[in-house]
Amino acid sequence: MASKFINITLKIWRQKNSNAKGALETYSLNDVSTDSSFLEMLDQLNEQLINEKQSPITFDHDCREGICGMCSLYINGRAHGPDSGNTTCQLHMRKFKDGDTIYVEPWRSRAFPIIKDLMVDRSAFDRIQQAGGFVSVNTSGRTMDANAIPIAKADADKAFQAAACIGCGACVASCKNGSAMLFVGAKVSQYALLPQGKIEATDRVLNMVRQMDEEGFGNCTNTGACEIECPKGISIENIARMNREFLKGALTKS
Amino acid sequence: MSNSVLFKSSIAKKYFMALTGLFLCTFLVGHLLGNLQLIFKTGEEGRRAFNEYAYFMGHNVFIKVLSYVTYIALIIHAVDGIMLTIQNKKARPVKYAYNNPKANSGTASRNMAILGTLILVFLATHMANFWWKAKITEEIPLHSLVKTVDYPVGQNPATGEMITKPIEVTHYLNTNGTYQQFKVKDPSTGQEQKLFDIKNKHEFYDITSGVKIGEGYKDLHTVVMTFFDKNNSSALFGVLFYVISMIVLGYHLWHGFASAFQSLGLNHPLYTPIIKKIGMAFSIVVPFLFAIIPVIIYMNH
Numbered sequence: 001m002a003s004k005f006i007n008i009t010l011k012i013w014r015q016k017n018s019n020a021k022g023a024l025e026t027y028s029l030n031d032v033s034t035d036s037s038f039l040e041m042l043d044q045l046n047e048q049l050i051n052e053k054q055s056p057i058t059f060d061h062d063c064r065e066g067i068c069g070m071c072s073l074y075i076n077g078r079a080h081g082p083d084s085g086n087t088t089c090q091l092h093m094r095k096f097k098d099g100d101t102i103y104v105e106p107w108r109s110r111a112f113p114i115i116k117d118l119m120v121d122r123s124a125f126d127r128i129q130q131a132g133g134f135v136s137v138n139t140s141g142r143t144m145d146a147n148a149i150p151i152a153k154a155d156a157d158k159a160f161q162a163a164a165c166i167g168c169g170a171c172v173a174s175c176k177n178g179s180a181m182l183f184v185g186a187k188v189s190q191y192a193l194l195p196q197g198k199i200e201a202t203d204r205v206l207n208m209v210r211q212m213d214e215e216g217f218g219n220c221t222n223t224g225a226c227e228i229e230c231p232k233g234i235s236i237e238n239i240a241r242m243n244r245e246f247l248k249g250a251l252t253k254s
Numbered sequence: 255m256s257n258s259v260l261f262k263s264s265i266a267k268k269y270f271m272a273l274t275g276l277f278l279c280t281f282l283v284g285h286l287l288g289n290l291q292l293i294f295k296t297g298e299e300g301r302r303a304f305n306e307y308a309y310f311m312g313h314n315v316f317i318k319v320l321s322y323v324t325y326i327a328l329i330i331h332a333v334d335g336i337m338l339t340i341q342n343k344k345a346r347p348v349k350y351a352y353n354n355p356k357a358n359s360g361t362a363s364r365n366m367a368i369l370g371t372l373i374l375v376f377l378a379t380h381m382a383n384f385w386w387k388a389k390i391t392e393e394i395p396l397h398s399l400v401k402t403v404d405y406p407v408g409q410n411p412a413t414g415e416m417i418t419k420p421i422e423v424t425h426y427l428n429t430n431g432t433y434q435q436f437k438v439k440d441p442s443t444g445q446e447q448k449l450f451d452i453k454n455k456h457e458f459y460d461i462t463s464g465v466k467i468g469e470g471y472k473d474l475h476t477v478v479m480t481f482f483d484k485n486n487s488s489a490l491f492g493v494l495f496y497v498i499s500m501i502v503l504g505y506h507l508w509h510g511f512a513s514a515f516q517s518l519g520l521n522h523p524l525y526t527p528i529i530k531k532i533g534m535a536f537s538i539v540v541p542f543l544f545a546i547i548p549v550i551i552y553m554n555h
Contacts, residue, residue: 076354077352077355078358103352108350174355174358178346179264209263210263213262213264218264218342219267220268221338221342222509222517223360223509224358225358225359228357228359236521239516240521241519243517244519246265250263
């Protein structure tokens with residue numbers, strides 16, 4: 001497919017710092033290759049801004065191949081843009097037409113404060129992970145090989161699907177309630193399904209949910225928006241599993 | 255308390271929402287079965303069947319306990335819903351300037367709080383119209399029936415035959431199942447004669463001995479029929495409001511029914527599609543049957 005060049009108008013959220021009041025600014029960008037990714041388009045815009053002696057737009061990015069979970073962006077009313085099952089770095093400008101106006105906003109959540117422009121602080125996810133998203137292993141030199149424990153194929157598959165979560169926060173961003181339950185559900189499930197994770201299962205789910213609530217995320221109302229927007233296609237089945245694990249944990253914790 | 259998470263955490267709030275919601279679904283079915291009696295039997299037979307049913311619902315101990323559980327479930331469902339909505343609004347203090355939620359979620363699922371509030375408004379008017387009258391003010395008249403009866407007024411001295419005269423007799427339906435003669439009115443003289451006393455709005459007492467001889471049924475059937483009667487100027491508005499409220503209820507159930515199972519952790523590739531189908535059927539059939547009752551009453555009058 002031959003590449004084309006399009007001219008677009010961008011409405012981008014600019015905010016100096018977490019305390020400043022932000023606003024949407026309008027930018028015109030010409031000669032954008034339809035083969036470029038959305039982030040490359042933003043690079044092009046930043047180059048233009050630097051040449052005009054303006055401050056470039058701050059946005060998160062790292063691997064640019066859809067596995068690190070760093071890129072975010074709420075593009076035209078949807079997390080990671082118009083497609084499903086992709087991150088923003090995997091979104092290409094061929095999804096847009098010449099003359100389009102594109103809205104770009106940061107993730108909106110009380111638990112994800114804006115650092116600058118489009119970059120948000122997602123360390124709330126780190127703190128949830130630290131509250132229980134791990135298995136304790138003796139590392140004295142006699143660590144058991146994880147693969148020595150037989151695991152049913154179906155369970156291994158489900159655990160792996162849950163573990164595909166890259167913690168990008170698209171679930172929180174697209175949830176009307178700003179709920180983090182798909183993230184926490186995936187992290188709880190990935191261990192709850194495996195024999196190594198069962199030992200600490202009760203404390204894990206209780207601690208992770210407690211941390212999730214403390215961070216100020218909203219509640220799940222089962223709209224299903226998160227699983228549609230999740231770049232890794234993580235199912236809300238994981239939220240149901242977390243709900244089950246939580247009930248079990250809350251009832252049996254001594 | 256180690257189990258305080260069962261009340262405080264966000265997930266626990268969802269359990270309560272789901273459990274009370276599903277309980278209220280069973281209440282809907284019970285209420286619907288009662289209401290359907292309004293259209294399946296007609297005339298005095300239908301009126302009697304409905305009023306006897308209403309009496310049973312108001313006096314059976316099990317039903318009474320169940321009704322208090324229903325009030326409590328409703329309050330928990332509403333209060334919990336309000337608390338969850340406030341928390342959810344707080345979780346996103348700055349709204350998106352441009353949002354496209356249609357792309358990833360259903361309309362009903364995003365508007366449960368608004369739909370629930372509308373249902374609460376309906377419930378308030380519904381209870382003011384029927385429940386308040388039946389339970390609190392007892393404004394409801396007793397189940398009565400005026401029959402013209404040939405009354406013996408004397409004996410023909412020549413033939414020995416009884417001489418009768420048509421007289422209007424007001425009967426009250428007694429909870430023992432008989433129609434009890436209450437008032438006798440001579441149509442030629444217009445004179446009325448009471449045959450027993452009514453105390454506490456529905457208890458029958460013998461005039462001379464003062465002994466309780468029975469109890470009357472409240473005529474809730476007539477209250478309902480008059481409320482939706484075409485000749486009643488406010489009936490059309492009443493019917494429309496009822497039908498619209500049932501559509502709102504349908505939307506609420508469209509998301510709520512299956513959602514409750516998900517909140518309780520019941521998600522399974524085998525059963526979830528079945529639960530979703532049952533939820534869809536439930537959310538269409540139950541509000542539809544509720545809604546056609548006032549429409550049929552309105553059209554038949």
